[in-house]
Amino acid sequence: MSAAIETRDLTLRVNGETVGPLPVPVGTSLLDFLHEWLGLTGSRMGCGQGICHACTVMVEEEAGPREMRSCITGAHWFEGRSVRTVEGHAHTAPDGSLVLSPVQTAFIENFAFQCGYCTPGFVTGASVLVERLKRTPVRRDEVERVVTEALDPHICRCTGYVRYHQAVRDLVLATPGLTTA
CATH class of the missing domain: 1.10.150.120 ([2Fe-2S]-binding domain)
Known part of the structure; x- marks a missing residue:
């Protein structure tokens, strides 16, 4: 008997567009979500430990944007937030x-x-x-x-x-x- 993968709906804004709600497995990194669900592969998997910063995205906040490492931050942390990937700069x-x-x-x-x-x-x-x-x-x-x-x-x-x-x-x-x- 196999165990079902637990999912939770995720809705966020990516590069100005609302995405979701989509059922995303709990524990999925934002980097995997961007690559696998949205086809946005510009942010890179470098070290996979949040050290190299090749995976960073911009999170829009009231005080201004900040960098977030998408390889070590779960996609669900971004629920309801606005994210800009490298594809969203141009x-x-x-x-x-x-x-x-x-x-x-x-x-x-x-x-x-x-x-x-x-x-x-x-x-x-x-x-x-x-x-x-x-x-x-x-x-x-x-x-x-x-x-x-x-x-x-x-x-x-x-x-x-x-x-x-x-x-x-x-x-x-x-x-x-x-x-x-």
Whole structure:
């Protein structure tokens, strides 16, 4: 006799769209839910222990977005919440063309990736930082520290850190309203 897998309905917003209610097995990680139920494979399984941050997604909260590691956080924790995956950073223009986010554009302009496996996590981390700075700008002389703090949890096995940091630093310094004198 086999035991039935316990499921619970899950409803959340992903990249601006309501998803669910869907019966999802209890204990399913958000990363597995995104990959297997929604076909959103941009967030990556890196270490599977929440250390590398390749799996991060943005959780929209009243105080602003924050990063969450989707490989170690159960999908049901996100019940009723709004999540943005790396696929949700770009948008489609009225003419049908793809418009990259400022972070994605900065990464391309700085060739801020090598193999690209960790890039979704870095895009998410940098995007959370930019959103935070829109609400609470920092002094220009604090940009280096703030960028380092935001990107330090992210691991790049190809050692592309210099270009990731430079891209985010350049973006923050060039975007009006993110810094003060």
